[in-house]
Structures are given as C-alpha cells and as structure tokens.
Amino acid sequence: MPLSVDEAEQAFYELTGIMRQLGMSWLLDQVEATVALGKQVLVSESAARKISRTDYRDDLAGSLTVNVARGSATPAEAVRRPPKPNQLTRTVPYTPAERLQLLVQALRTAVVGADALERNIVEFATRNQRGSAPIVFRPDERPDHAPGHEASRERIRSRESHIAQLDSLLTELLDAIDAA
C-alpha cells in the first residue's frame, strides 16, 4: 500500500514539530519558501487554453504537461531550457508527498551534509597544520552577541554513529516516499 496523502501530511506535520523543538526553524523557513513557490512545468499553448476552461486544473494539467525530456535530459534539466514560443510555464503546487520529500532532503542536507563539510575541512586543517587543533570560528564584530563555534575531530567522532543512524533512517523515509 503506498504512502497515503494523510500519512504524508501527518509525517510532514510531525517532522516540522521535531525541527522546531530542535531550534531548526531556519530550515523550515527555507523549505516553506520553496513549497510556496511551487514547481514549474511547461505546457503547450493549446493545453493552457484547455486547462483554463476546466474547474479541475491541476488534475488536467498533470496529463497535459509538455514532455520536453529528450535524450539523457532529466525532467528537471528539460524545464531549464527556454520555453518555445508556443509553450507556457505553469506553476503547480507540490503534492503532500513531494513536500515531505523536500523536508526530509533539507534535513539530510542540514545535518548529514553539514557533518560532511565539517569532516572535510577538519581533514584539510589536519593536512595543513602541524597538529590537529580545532578550527575556531569567532565573530569579528560584537563578540559578546555570538560566541562562535568550533570544528574538531573529537566533535565529529562523538556524533559519528548518530549521523550514520540518522542517514539510514532518512533513506528509509525517502524510499517510502519514492514508493508512493
């Protein structure tokens, strides 16, 4: 049984709650900005006219989207081509499953992706410094307002297993969304 609309919406709601609790509202803001913009698809002018005459626009538009993928171009790459004169760019809302997918991918980027960045620059620092002292980040101005942070091997090591576990759980969640 595929992931239902209700399940996707409920999971989205629960995950946003978890992120808010963890102080990751910045991530939710970024995802919400993407969701609010919707996704762009190309439709032919005749399809656009047909869509404009129906009450069920989104249902109809799905079947009338111009298939612009040629050769090895992915749909995302295809839509990047400038539209032809007889094509219009239509903005459609993300489905609940797509919204959940955006959120999970954002979470992975923010946590797993940032961990990979930290790991990479710590390795760079170790290669280029005499020792393995932490990398220190400090504000240039108003140091009393922001204490700064550090990147070090110890910190990476301390959360290594949690990162691997989270990555695996997020993959499971993405697989479930993909199957839908």
Add this chain to the structure above:
Amino acid sequence: MPLRSGLLAQIQNVIGSAAASNLTASSASSDLFEVFVWSIAVDAARQEGAQVEFKDVDGNVATQFHFRTSPGYIFSQAHPYTHAEFTFPHCPELEAHVGVRVSGRSGVLHECDVAVLSKAEADLCRSASTSPRSARVLLSVECKFYSSDVPLGMARAFVGLTADLTAKNRYFVVNTRSDSAERLLTHQKRGWEHLITPGSTTVSRLHNEFRTSFKHFKAWGH
C-alpha cells in the same frame, strides 16, 4: 509503501545527538561551507604550482585555523584570523581570505565570502586599516549553503553585487541548486557552480575553474 510505525520517533530520538548544537543555526553551516570553498581555492592554487602558507593578521604562521562567523575587516585584530598566502614563481604574491569586506567601484563595502587578492593590497589595507579595492581582487566567491533550493533573489542580488564588484573572476557557489537562479546567472553571463558538497563531481569543476583563474594570473604576472 506505508511509513514504518515508529520511524519518525526514531528520527526524533537520534536527530538531537546527530545535529551538532551549533548546526541549529544556519549561519554555522554557512561558515563551514565558506571554509570548504576556500579550501578548494587553496588546493587549486597549490596544484597550479603555488607555495602555500597559512598566516594570521600579524603575518605569523598560523598554528591553528581561525575564521570569521560574520563578515569583517581584513585588518581586524579581534582574533588571529587565518588567511592563505600563495607564492607563484615570478609573480606577485596573493592571499586568500574568508569573509572580508571589499570596496566596490562605488566605494561601498561588500562582503566577499572567499576573496583572493594581491598581497600588496592586503598589506596596505592592514597597515592603513582600509578595505581592499575590488579591482585588486583576483577571485571572489559568493557562497550559499541552503537546505532547500536557493531563492532566485540570491542570484538577483549577486548580479547586482557584481555590477559594483569589479573582481576579475566572480562566482556564485551553492551546495544545492535552483533552476531559475541558474538560468538567470547563465543569461547574465555570471560564473556559478551548484551542488558543491564534499565528494561531488561538481567540486572538481569548480576546482578547475579556480585553477584557470590562477593560470591566467600567472600569465599576467610574468
């Protein structure tokens, strides 16, 4: 495939330990990303034949890396911020900085997330407490670490920024992607690179772009 019961609860349990406390702020991830892009520039210079040394604001060899969490001044003594010095044979020396303000054509100061500029200009600025002129900047990079698509507004701002920032090689570098931002930057003939994450294939493309900038610099420097 329905969601496995308890999957979200498991994510909730592990996420707090997995997310470093500093990563609850987007700025901390951006700091890491800027240093990552800076390290790509350092490696590119080295592969193009530069001798690389890491120094602090007083010219001492850096034994520990210090970077800014917010844009600052090249002459700042608040902390011993690290920069890289590049010495190419028979060429003027260069320096690579993270998060310094640079003066545009209008005289307005702009933040450069990564800036490679002439050491002579940097020395002058440190001794006179001034900001580098963008015309003396060889390479400037606007870095954006986003968890989702980069908003089009960021690309628009970059187009505006580069009208005033006359650095020779200017790049808009992001860890994700955005079709509309990329189309705009391509149309405006601005340098950009997307999906810049450790291990991604696009990193080598950015690395090569930086190498090309250094190659041209060496040609001019002789």
